[in-house]
Amino acid sequence: MHDSGLTTHTGGITKTGRREMRAVLVEAAQVAVLHDPRWKTELERLEPRLGRNKAVVAIARKMLVVVWFLLHEQVAEKHLNLERVARKYYEFAYTVGKANWGECKLRQSLSAASSTGPGLVRK
Numbered sequence: 357m358h359d360s361g362l363t364t365h366t367g368g369i370t371k372t373g374r375r376e377m378r379a380v381l382v383e384a385a386q387v388a389v390l391h392d393p394r395w396k397t398e399l400e401r402l403e404p405r406l407g408r409n410k411a412v413v414a415i416a417r418k419m420l421v422v423v424w425f426l427l428h429e430q431v432a433e434k435h436l437n438l439e440r441v442a443r444k445y446y447e448f449a450y451t452v453g454k455a456n457w458g459e460c461k462l463r464q465s466l467s468a469a470s471s472t473g474p475g476l477v478r479k
Contacts, residue, residue: 378416385416394435395419 388395402411
């Protein structure tokens with residue numbers, strides 16, 4: 357970073373840090389700019405000046421700051437839409453529950469069968 361009077365110059369985005377983490381954050385930002393109104397607006401604001409790829413990387417960094425504040429300071433984002441978050445958690449729980457329902461039923465039938473007959477062995 358370089359300061360001179362009222363002008364501030366910062367360096368470009370570096371490729372320091374974990375490569376996998378950076379890749380996941382950029383992927384998350386790509387999805388966010390397609391589906392979330394706040395990040396779409398942010399992309400529209402940054403894209404003319406930076407270009408799409410750099411704007412997405414900048415959004416990925418902003419998303420990381422949001423996650424850091426959530427984990428470190430336990431402070432929710434001011435743009436958080438609680439209804440949308442609740443709906444997403446509900447959909448996720450429903451999907452996970454639906455996927456595990458068959459496994460749960462299989463376990464119940466296996467335990468019932470093993471308690472009634474010698475055919476199945478429990479692990």
